[in-house]
Amino acid sequence: MTIRGLLPSALIGAVASARSMTPMATIATARLAGRLTPGRLVLLDHPVFKLGALFMGVAELFGDKLKSAPDRTVLLGLVARVASAGIAGAALAPRGRERDGAAIAVAATIPLAYLTLDGRKRAMTRMGQTRSGLIEDALVVAAGALTVALAVRR
Template identity: 50%
Template sequence: MLRSFLIGLVAGQRGITPLATIGLATYRGEVDDDLPLQKLFHNPVVTAGAVAFAAAEMAGDKMKSAPDRTIPIGLGVRAITAAYAGAALAPRRQQVSGAVVAVAAAMVSSYIGLGMRKAAMRQVGQTPSGLVEDALVFGSALAITNPQLTGTQGLLE
């Protein structure tokens, strides 16, 4: 359940990143593909599309007009992707619990992350703080969802 919790923390910062890294993990065979629609990620175009959407979200975050992650639609996207990713990473027959844990972590971390980001923006600006956040979030998501790719197998079990 640790991986479900951790991917929830990621979802609180970037809504699409958990879906993109679950897609990559599914494509690579690192997670079971027993969730609805998850088999679609065996298609490299679908997986690449999820990664492209995550990259677009990260790019959009640097724009002055980017809304806070805690607006209702932002929280909704985070809840949905956290639930899906949390369920995908949970042990069999514990998918519902994994989804609940991930959503709870995402909701709390959205507010905490926003506060931390605003503080960082006051110090270094929107783009530099966002780039650092992107690196931390994407790197963490890859390590959580693709442990064989990142060499972190065994650390999160």
């Protein structure tokens, strides 16, 4: 097994750095479409969790545009990113390498949360909170969807 097998886990960790719920929402979408993740994923096989992940993913996209939205690096934000990245990273890792996938996803998420926050703040000064957030949403959701689409199978 090469490191390439764990690349989706690292990429989904990068996605979680910017939007904590997007990894879970993209995997839930794939599971609803009948796709299987390489790693075992018991949690999102339950309908309540699938729908909850989708709801949380959409809610986060709206909530991020609020003036009162906290930075992604506050403790609760980091905890949500770590949890989401870990679960998604494990699901996208090859079977038997779920722990490695979770660790790689989390290792990517934490430092990138600070980098993506810095980038977002710079973009906000140039184009405002809503516009910069919509652009970031489009990039992050596309990256999450592409990562999951390339990693799952029928």
